[in-house]
Amino acid sequence: METRLWRKLLMAGLAVLWLGGCQMATTSGESESDDTVSSGGTVWEGTAADYTLLAWNDLGMHCMDGNDYSVFSILPPYNNLNAQLIKRAGTSDKHVTGGVTMTYVAATSLDGKYNTTSVYTDSNDLKTNFWDYVGALFNATPAPDTGLTGNHTPELSEHTLSYNAAEQWWEATGLPITPYNDDGSKNYYPMVNVTAKDGSGNVLATTKVVLPVSDEMDCRACHGSASGYTDAMPAGGWENDADPEKDYKWNILRLHDQEHPSAVSAHQAELQAAGYNGYDDAGLYTTAKSGNPVLCATCHSTNALGTTGVSGTKPLTEALHALHAEVTDPTNGETLNSSTNRDACYRCHPGAATKCLRGAMGKVGTIQCQSCHGNMSAVGAQGRVGWLEEPNCQACHQDGKRYETAVTDMQTGTLRDAVDSRFATNPNTPASGVSLYRFSAGHGDMQCSACHGSTHAIYPSSHAEDNLQSIAVQGHEGTVNECLACHDTVPRTSSGGPHGMHSVGQYWVGEHGDVAESSRIGCTSCHGSDYRGTFLSKTFSARSFSTEWGTKTFAAGHAVSCYDCHNGPGGD
Template identity: 65%
Template sequence: MDGNDYSVFSILPPYNNLVAQLIQKDYDPKHVTQGVTITYEALPSLDGKLNTTSVTKTNFWDYVLKLFGVSLEPDQGLANSYVQSTTPQPLHYDAQHHWWTAEGIPVSPRNDDGSYNMYPMVKVVAKDSNGNVLAETTTVLPVSDEMDCKKCHSSTSGYTAARPLSGWVDMNDSEKDYKFNILRLHDQKHPTAVLEHNASLSAKGWNYNPDGLEATAQAGTPVLCASCHKSNALPGTGVDNIKPLTAAIHGKHAGVIDPVTNMTLNNSTNRNACYTCHPGATTQCLRGAMGKAKNADGTNKMQCQSCHGVMSAVGSSTREGWLDEPNCQSCHQNGQRYTEAVTSMSLGTLREALDTRFATKPDTPMAGKSLYRYSTGHGELQCSACHGSTHAIYPSAKPEDNIQSIQAQGHAGTIGECTACHTTVPMTTSGGPHGMHTVGQAWVSAHGGVVEHGGSSSCTACHGSDYRGAPLSETMTARTFNTEWGTKTFPAGHKVSCYDCHNGPNID
């Protein structure tokens, strides 16, 4: 969400999606799609504080009719889901995507006592028709209002490059001040924008003042940026022949000089350039395994640009916002783990995949696109069910994110323990996730025969071409095995190698 004030303009409404899949645990697990109810409800965060309402924390509901043309009940979202509370709210089954979902939960980043919490927690509960609890889990609804533009557009920012020619608006209300400055600057650069497109806007229900956007907001009608600038996050928005929102904003700001670094945002190659607007310096949205990876000197190994390219690439006219995104196979391929998905930062060109072992699903959710957040893998589970959400890949730097994986398998990290879904561990050489073999003591006892009859070449994808271990063979938790050579104990993070027990892959 873009701030707490919606009386001037809105880029994005409060809108958070919760997705779940229910699995009947068995030797051969099954998806449960009917005969149950699944609900979500507020849980105290790790500091014990609750977030159970949003209507008292933002004026969104005062202006939702003028912005989006709908009337909503307090705490009701645009897709009819309600804010998490102490009253369980339903998820609904979506047969197209084979998941249960509550779409557009209008969550706020403030606890009920007014303190900030960008990671409010919810409990998701599945019950049978008699009300018996079948399963439950804990997850977060990440949210931030740090996208506020004040750094440059506030009347007190001192950033003269963003100052309208007619001067700052100098409002006492800081939440309105920077927004009116932006509208004034937009009118200065595009003085006839509303007049030229008023017919198209009116046809879609937006009635703006022909004198401009500032005049529109001053008269009490807030402006929805996507009414003119198409956003795939808000289907049906936009006017033909006007730049999409992502192209307009990223393209325009690529050449802006950051007053802190004195560099253009496009020339910056670290996440601070993105955190100026996106959540954010406090929220630390990029918090998963990739975001928290460090170089030997303690600096971040991966940046936003490592996957997305620089700002001008994100704002390219050929890119579809929210749909043209990085994919897993650009980094995870051919037994390698690259730290940059793009081969050209300036163009945002993704690395070609040499294999599809870790690939997102093609033509998902539509032809020509391949998005992680819609892709499925082993057992038709969503990729995020085992790996976590896009910017919070397990294990996350935020302990709240890790609770679900700990509940499922006893430790934080990718859900890779077979017993998370299987009552009895199945024996397989390559039938596990991403072509994996069975994990645990059963595999230790059986793998010798597999190698003897099938060779060891397939082992290199995870254990390295020299069989001495690689990132994909790391143990996710401490493990102890019984072997012909006695008990072997490996700490979490150990790269399992043929040389741990043998003198190489072909020698006892």
């Protein structure tokens, strides 16, 4: 399943920085204990606990087919929870890799509601029939509320995460969570509490994070019998099913059989060798009508599920995106390929309600899905390796600049070449020739996602639940950037912090002059070629320092420059 690729992580490198003002470093040398950070009325001294726990969802949004799996399936309910536990003392060997128990339980979202099961609501309404068809679809027989990797839906009882030594993180994979609260209300952002305990059961650290899931991967706008979209109507007419979850799926299978009448018969031997004995030579529609739902990834390979497909068949991402690139959007008359905004992608992906692209980049109105991925034909280009050939951080974050498009050609999806690696993803991660944020790690072997947030939900997010962990850890939302979030004292360094950052604190007030005199050009990376400050030198929180001229205070968001205290870089 997904973890066959997701768990190929290498633990060395850098990450994206969207809002600037990097956090502090782990480095050898002395540390000072008198630094505090003031933010939003909170004085963050970092003395409350000996450990910091950071957790995240690996993708920022997981999709599932909805509540019906009786016709066909693209994706099962499958969510991944990762975590890293850090000792706050010291500057080395900070990762806790054993001797503790790490657990997850369902937590209330900000609406005060729980999501503790994926089977029935409190009113006995079915959340999903996935477990009725999981055997036919995935050749597996997990019990209800148990996922394909054996892990349980978050509930009020504790379930454990295991430590993955190869990836240097704690994990619970394949959590079969659905986007429904127990009272039946929709919730695309259910939450869990993650807790670390020592061998005696004493709590070391806790955190609360989102496990986002959407069933908005929906094709009914064109393929539903009530859509009126005649271009998608099968030659024999619409299949009319009273259940809208099934209706559009029947029509898709009829179209597939119409265009590829020998799809099953030509590959029957391969299907049976893979353990699928219920496919009818007559086609996919007949197969599903006989009670054997179709898994698209059985024939169409996809790195999302780790399937290899059958011979002569396009990968799933290529088949879907290339086919639909020239489809006309029924809402505006434009082809999906010609669209320059996220509405075209939200037509099928989550979506108009879910708003998957909700992180710092998604909050910028001029940044669209196409800004990073190119148009639909680029995503569906022949030979592109889906889920691996993705945008990287350095295409936008380089040379002290922050571009709003990662691609230089929408038609091909060609990424901008990077001129430096300060904010780069790890090369050849998770495989040769690819370099992905969701697999990358950086400062102190911390996962990039641990400090910056998950893909599509980069901190600070427009969704309040996404920001709760950052606020709890450091007193303000956004990138986990305060040294004292993970250190009990502020390490002293001139360049050993994340992305080559120096210390921020009273120590640096006294030491930065000597560093600047010996290597002033290095300051320009963040403070600008004119030394007047840039978005990279902005403070994440309000800070006050003692200087020979008295106390100097910087408001949150201030772009620190040489002119704040001196008459330029060479002035007094």
